[in-house]
Amino acid sequence: MPLSDTFDLHLAWRKTKRNLADNQKVFINDPYIIDIIDRNKDEYLRNLSQLIDNGYSPSEARIVNTPKVNWNIRPASVLKIQDLTLYSAIVIDMYSNIREEIEWSARDQRYSRILRDDIDNAKWMVNSYTTWREYVEETQRLLTEYDYVVTTDINSYFENIGHRILDSKLKRVYNNQDSRELLWDCLERWHRPKTRGLPQGYYPSNILSELYFDSIDRHLNQRDVHYVRYSDDLNMFCEDKEEAIMALRTLIELYRDKGLYLNRKKTDILSSEDAHEEFKDPRDRIKPIQRKISSRIEKERKRKRRDIKRQDKDSKDVDYISEIETELPYTDGGEIKYSDMSNDEKVNVVERSFNRYIMNGDSLNGSLFRFLIKRMGLLNSYYAVPYCIEQIKEGGPDIRRIVDKYFSNLENNVEIANKLMDGILNGEIHYEFQKFVIIRWVFQAGIKNDSILSGMRSLIGEKHKIPETRNYIIAYLGKYGEPTDIETISNIYSNSTNEVRKAIILMAIRDMERSLRGTIYRQALSDHDYCDFSVRLAKEIT
Numbered sequence: 107m108p109l110s111d112t113f114d115l116h117l118a119w120r121k122t123k124r125n126l127a128d129n130q131k132v133f134i135n136d137p138y139i140i141d142i143i144d145r146n147k148d149e150y151l152r153n154l155s156q157l158i159d160n161g162y163s164p165s166e167a168r169i170v171n172t173p174k175v176n177w178n179i180r181p182a183s184v185l186k187i188q189d190l191t192l193y194s195a196i197v198i199d200m201y202s203n204i205r206e207e208i209e210w211s212a213r214d215q216r217y218s219r220i221l222r223d224d225i226d227n228a229k230w231m232v233n234s235y236t237t238w239r240e241y242v243e244e245t246q247r248l249l250t251e252y253d254y255v256v257t258t259d260i261n262s263y264f265e266n267i268g269h270r271i272l273d274s275k276l277k278r279v280y281n282n283q284d285s286r287e288l289l290w291d292c293l294e295r296w297h298r299p300k301t302r303g304l305p306q307g308y309y310p311s312n313i314l315s316e317l318y319f320d321s322i323d324r325h326l327n328q329r330d331v332h333y334v335r336y337s338d339d340l341n342m343f344c345e346d347k348e349e350a351i352m353a354l355r356t357l358i359e360l361y362r363d364k365g366l367y368l369n370r371k372k373t374d375i376l377s378s379e380d381a382h383e384e385f386k387d388p389r390d391r392i393k394p395i396q397r398k399i400s401s402r403i404e405k406e407r408k409r410k411r412r413d414i415k416r417q418d419k420d421s422k423d424v425d426y427i428s429e430i431e432t433e434l435p436y437t438d439g440g441e442i443k444y445s446d447m448s449n450d451e452k453v454n455v456v457e458r459s460f461n462r463y464i465m466n467g468d469s470l471n472g473s474l475f476r477f478l479i480k481r482m483g484l485l486n487s488y489y490a491v492p493y494c495i496e497q498i499k500e501g502g503p504d505i506r507r508i509v510d511k512y513f514s515n516l517e518n519n520v521e522i523a524n525k526l527m528d529g530i531l532n533g534e535i536h537y538e539f540q541k542f543v544i545i546r547w548v549f550q551a552g553i554k555n556d557s558i559l560s561g562m563r564s565l566i567g568e569k570h571k572i573p574e575t576r577n578y579i580i581a582y583l584g585k586y587g588e589p590t591d592i593e594t595i596s597n598i599y600s601n602s603t604n605e606v607r608k609a610i611i612l613m614a615i616r617d618m619e620r621s622l623r624g625t626i627y628r629q630a631l632s633d634h635d636y637c638d639f640s641v642r643l644a645k646e647i648t
Contacts, residue, residue: 109284110155117226118195119147124228125190125309129510129550133172133182133307134542134574137549137581138613139606139636143187145646146639153635154188162288164189167296167305170572172539173503175472176371181265183296183305187606190308196289197310201225203279204313208320215323217241218337219316230309241336245385248332249378252343254350257381258357259372260338264311267318268302268365269293275317302365322360329356341385343378350375388477389444392459399455400442449485456481457489465493476507483515491522498544499529501537509547523553527561542575549582559586566594577610584614592618596626608633609640616644 123144126135143150157163168184185193197204205221212220217240220232249255260266269290276286297303304311319338326333326342331353333342342357344350354375361367376384444452460478464470482490494508502508513519526544529535535544545565548558566579580598583591592615599611612630615623627644630637 108155108159109288110158112199112282112285113158113192113195114198115151115154115191115195116147118191118198119144119151120228121194121198121230121309122187122191125194126187129506129546131307131309133539134170134184134572135546136574136577136606136610137546138610138640139187142609142613142636142640142643145643146635150635150639151191154191157188158192158288162192162291164192164292164295166298170539173501173505173537175470175503177501180306182307185296185305185308189292189296192288193292193305193308193310196285196292197313198225199282199285200276200280201313204317207279208316208323211320211323211327213237213240215327215333216316216319216335217244218335219312221313230313238336239387241334242385242387244334245341246382246387248334248341248343249382249385252332252345253378254344254347255376255378255381256342256344256350256354256357257372257374257376257384258340258342258354259369260361261367261369263338263366264306264315265303266365266367267304267315269297270301271364272314272318275321279317318364322364325360326357331356347375388474391463391471391474392455392478395458395462396444396455399447399451399458403442403447403451452481453485453487453489456485457487460490460493464490472504476504476511479508479512483512486515486517488516491516495522495525495529498526498540499534501540505540505543509543513547514551519551520553520555523548523551524555524557527558531561531564538571538575541570542572542578545575545578545582549578549585554586559583559591562587563591573604573607577607580607580610580614584611584617589619596622599626599630605634605636609636612637612640613644616648 123140126132126140129135165186165188167189169181170184171179172182174180201221202225208216209221217237218234219230220237222229222231245255273286273290276289280286293304294301296305304314315337319335323335331342332344333340335341340357342350342353344353354373358368444455447455456478460482464475464478479490479494482488490512494512498505498508513522516522523544526535527548530541530544535541545562562579562582566576566583570576580595584595587595595611596615596618599608599615602608602611608630612627615626618626627641630641
């Protein structure tokens with residue numbers, strides 16, 4: 107049987123599409139390319155099937171440095187789309203075996219990457235926010251039962267997952283040797299010359315990382331260590347400090363056996379009392395401010411009711427009084443919940459919380475920061491915009507969340523886009539990943555004005571360490587630019603050797619003068635499959 111028959115390539119493509127479209131998951135992606143391939147997916151998958159059967163040769167992975175907390179760097183991998191589709195197909199075939207092997211710990215010790223019952227879906231796993239909240243709630247519950255907790259984190263977990271150790275685990279749960287060998291060919295190529303590491307930003311890597319950790323979970327469980335884990339964040343609960351020290355030593359030994367090492371800066375032994383504040387749900391953290399505002403609202407509500415009764419004490423129109431009272435906020439009695447508040451009152455809670463805990467807090471709590479900016483985006487509050495722009499300029503790690511979950515939800519984000527573009531042009535924003543995320547956001551959000559157009563024209567001729575930055579600039583000028591911009595884009599085509607960029611250019615010039623466009627399109631048909639696919643799609647939608 108041909109090896110390609112082992113794989114469900116159509117399902118793999120559906121999952122690849124979702125992975126590449128998720129800006130919060132994948133670090134780097136391209137404009138148009140998902141639609142270009144999807145329009146011609148049968149031919150794309152037929153070609154991939156032939157490559158698999160003829161001896162697939164994966165491409166090298168590109169590394170892009172992305173920001174982490176405290177100005178650390180994460181080496182994010184950028185895989186070719188064909189490689190990612192195959193990677194997804196291989197892990198799909200292993201999926202039920204892996205799920206059966208690790209299911210024992212799901213939502214008991216392990217709360218990360220809970221695999222779904224149904225693999226025939228674009229999603230790989232249960233909603234991560236739901237399981238993260240369960241992890242926080244279980245941590246809080248265990249803190250009430252134990253006096254000490256050991257908080258730990260692994261230093262560069264994905265980069266240090268050993269291929270040989272992972273293979274020995276896979277051999278026990280999955281018996282298709284040809285498929286396993288193809289996986290190792292890919293991993294070795296992507297991480298050469300090392301024999302360790304999984305490409306970050308891709309769902310198949312997340313699943314393999316949980317299988318890798320499973321033997322550590324089992325050892326801890328056999329030794330009756332009480333713990334909960336979310337990815338490589340692991341908390342062990344102990345009766346006293348001596349037990350906590352012993353548990354930590356045990357964990358260090360287990361990690362070393364797997365080629366892993368603790369992140370010393372994120373490892374600590376805390377009393378449960380001290381740890382309780384650290385593991386608070388963001389919603390609980392803002393409750394003190396929420397209660398103060400609720401108390402003020404309650405007092406105002408009572409005052410209004412007294413005024414109404416005083417004004418209408420002689421009135422016999424009961425229906426009139428009832429009508430007025432129903433217009434008053436909330437109901438009598440009980441604490442006023444956040445969900446009961448008006449939008450203005452919610453804004454007051456969120457902005458005061460941001461001021462107190464983020465702008466004037468002792469240290470930045472990432473979970474709370476992300477929670478609050480998302481709320482402010484939904485409430486159309488611009489309060490955190492200056493702070494967030496400064497974070498971007500300083501190379502802060504949450505730029506994707508800031509632009510996609512906050513700025514994108516604000517009704518008027520044009521001025522924000524102008525400031526960010528100015529920051530790129532004058533050098534205030536000099537981190538390459540920040541530039542890429544901003545350019546991508548401006549294109550995807552459809553923000554158009556003369557200032558942005560001028561900035562894109564200035565940037566298109568520059569060299570960008572992340573090539574996809576230029577691809578989004580090309581897409582932007584093709585969509586919003588003048589005929590001269592489209593002519594500039596068409597001139598880039600002949601000098602480009604990258605098939606994805608060429609396909610993007612062909613989409614970007616679809617509004618070019620018909621005869622000129624036709625000449626380029628005819629030449630492109632013999633360039634690459636992606637170029638042929640792009641021309642078909644461009645003609646279809648023009």
